Amino acid sequence: MDKKLEPIIKALQKQFESSIEEFRDEVHVFVTPEQIVDALTLLRDKYEFELLSALTAVDYFPQQSPRFHIIYQLSSLAKNITVQLRVPVNGDQPKVPTVTRVYEVANWREREILDMFGVEFEGHPDPRRLLNPDDMDGHPLRKDFPLGYEEPQFTFNFDEIDVRKPYAKE
Amino acid sequence: MGVEQKLGDMGIMTAKLEDVVNWSRTNAMWPMLFGLACCAIEMMAAQASHYDMSRFGMELMRASPRQSDLMIVAGRVSRKMAPVLRRLYDQMPEPKWVIAMGDCAACGGVFNNYAIVQGVDEIVPVDVYVAGCPPRPEALIHGVLTLHEKVKGDKFKDLVKA
Numbered sequence: 572m573d574k575k576l577e578p579i580i581k582a583l584q585k586q587f588e589s590s591i592e593e594f595r596d597e598v599h600v601f602v603t604p605e606q607i608v609d610a611l612t613l614l615r616d617k618y619e620f621e622l623l624s625a626l627t628a629v630d631y632f633p634q635q636s637p638r639f640h641i642i643y644q645l646s647s648l649a650k651n652i653t654v655q656l657r658v659p660v661n662g663d664q665p666k667v668p669t670v671t672r673v674y675e676v677a678n679w680r681e682r683e684i685l686d687m688f689g690v691e692f693e694g695h696p697d698p699r700r701l702l703n704p705d706d707m708d709g710h711p712l713r714k715d716f717p718l719g720y721e722e723p724q725f726t727f728n729f730d731e732i733d734v735r736k737p738y739a740k741e
Numbered sequence: 742m743g744v745e746q747k748l749g750d751m752g753i754m755t756a757k758l759e760d761v762v763n764w765s766r767t768n769a770m771w772p773m774l775f776g777l778a779c780c781a782i783e784m785m786a787a788q789a790s791h792y793d794m795s796r797f798g799m800e801l802m803r804a805s806p807r808q809s810d811l812m813i814v815a816g817r818v819s820r821k822m823a824p825v826l827r828r829l830y831d832q833m834p835e836p837k838w839v840i841a842m843g844d845c846a847a848c849g850g851v852f853n854n855y856a857i858v859q860g861v862d863e864i865v866p867v868d869v870y871v872a873g874c875p876p877r878p879e880a881l882i883h884g885v886l887t888l889h890e891k892v893k894g895d896k897f898k899d900l901v902k903a
Binding site for chain 1: 859862865866
C-alpha cells in the first residue's frame, strides 16, 4: 500500500468500520449504501480526492451474494494516489443513494449503471436510461440476461429460421 | 422498323418510355450521405478519386433524405438507431432503394447481441446486400451496378400501387 494512502485508509476504517481488500497495490474499501455519500464527501473535502475517475458496477451472480458491487474509483491529482470504494448491493430492488451532489460527473455514470444493471440511484436528478432504447426490457449487463438474440442461419436451417425472421414492409 | 428509318436522319431516336425512365433513374442515383461504422470509410473511398463513383452518375452524396434516391446502410445499426434509420427512409421521396452494405447491415455480422439489429431488412426493405467486413470499394460498386441492373428491369405495371 502507498505510504500516503495508509492514514486515509485507517481513518476510513475507523469512521465507517469498513473492511478492506488489497490486490496488486490497489486498495478496495467496502462501505454500505448508507455510508457512501459521507465517505465520498470526506475523501473529497479532507483528503483531496477531487476526481471521481470511474463509477461502475460488477455483477457477481451467482457466485456471490449480495450480487452487485457498485465501484467508485477516486483519484487525488495533488497526492497522486487512487482508492477504490465498493458498495455491495442485494439483487432484489437494488438501491443506492445518488452521489451526484458530491461529484457532479456521477450523473451519466449512474444513469449507465441504471441502464445496464438496473440499480436504482435514490435522489438522482434525471433517472433515465443512457445507452439503450427507452422501451427496452431488462438490463443487459446482468449475468442472468439472455446472451443470444438471434439464432444464426446456416444452410441446413436457413428456411426454417427465414420463416420466423421479421422483415420490414414497404 | 422505327420512325427514323422512314423519315431519314433527323436526330430522333425511338425507345420505350419505360427504358428511358429507368435509364435516367440509374444514371443520376444520388446516395444519402449517411455512414454508421467502418463500412462508411470504404463508402467514402468508393466516392473518392481512386474508385470514383461519379463514373456512374453517383458523385453527389446528399446530406438530406429529401434529395436522395439511394440509402446505403454502411455499418451496424443499433436498436437505438433503428427508429432514426426508418425515419430517414420514410423521408426519402419515391422512388427509393436501399443497399445493405457489409455483413452487419445484412445480417448483424459478428454482433449477435441485444444492442444490434440483426439485419437492416427488419426495419427497411433492402434491394441489394453487399457482403464483406467491410466490403472493398469494388464490392460496393458491384452492388450499386447490380442495383442499376435491377432498376433497368423495372416494369411500370409492377410499380403501380394497388
